[in-house]
Amino acid sequence: MSHPSEAERARARQIVAILRRTYPDAKCSLNFTTPLELLVATILSAQCTDERVNATTEKLFQKYRTAADYASAPLEQLEQDLKSIVFYRNKAKNIQAMARILVQEHGGEVPQGMDDLLRLPGVARKTANVVQGNAFHHVEGVVVDTHVSRISRRLGLTKEDDPPKIERDLMALLDQPDWLDFSHMLIYHGRAVCKAPTPTCPGCVLLELCPTGQERTNVV
DNA sequence: ATCCCGAGGG
DNA sequence: CCCTCTGGAT
Numbered sequence: 001m002s003h004p005s006e007a008e009r010a011r012a013r014q015i016v017a018i019l020r021r022t023y024p025d026a027k028c029s030l031n032f033t034t035p036l037e038l039l040v041a042t043i044l045s046a047q048c049t050d051e052r053v054n055a056t057t058e059k060l061f062q063k064y065r066t067a068a069d070y071a072s073a074p075l076e077q078l079e080q081d082l083k084s085i086v087f088y089r090n091k092a093k094n095i096q097a098m099a100r101i102l103v104q105e106h107g108g109e110v111p112q113g114m115d116d117l118l119r120l121p122g123v124a125r126k127t128a129n130v131v132q133g134n135a136f137h138h139v140e141g142v143v144v145d146t147h148v149s150r151i152s153r154r155l156g157l158t159k160e161d162d163p164p165k166i167e168r169d170l171m172a173l174l175d176q177p178d179w180l181d182f183s184h185m186l187i188y189h190g191r192a193v194c195k196a197p198t199p200t201c202p203g204c205v206l207l208e209l210c211p212t213g214q215e216r217t218n219v220v
Numbered sequence: 221a222t223c224c225c226g227a228g229g230g
Numbered sequence: 231c232c233c234t235c236t237g238g239a240t
Contacts, residue, residue: 046237052227086226090238124238146236163237196236222240229234 004173012157012173015209019185022205026184028134030054035110035135036102037061040070042130043095043122048086056085067108070099094122112136125164133180142170143183147190154194154212 029050032038044053064070082088098120117128129143144163152158158169201213
């Protein structure tokens, strides 16, 4: 899949066009006003709904305004402030370690480069792509979360299982200007229609272009 | 492959 | 009690 045919790229463009008509306002669902806020929110969003993250960060961002605030807080205090988020101990530890690197190596700011972002604890390609795309309007890759992985596989856009490999397939298949929106639209689609256990294929706007949907609706 | 480990809904 | 929500590090 690293060298998709022109037919495969054309099919991908059709999928993007339909998604754009269906989800014209798709965007990042995390609330943030600065790159630091988005970075913290995205770390918190692992295995957790954006709604729950937003409910937590509403208070969190009033208390922690700078990287130094996270860096200097007692870890137990930060843990308590993240208590309602799943994996809160890991996330508190990662956010504090991340903030200390921002203070010590980046003047308290969030770095824009992929390599610098990936060196931060709790940050892998998904989080780095979210921050680059939504805070810096700089798109180097495709955001591949569980929704993007699942739906890309169902649509036959990739056969891979490993998120970095899925990302490589999608980067080869999609036009770069579509990368960020593609993920946002699939995330909306995944929440509303193409759900993990039980996709509601009848009525899906992508049914005609989806091998999995064809299979499911023919059997049932 | 396993660990991390909360909240809301049925 | 069980399932759903939905990444990163070791």
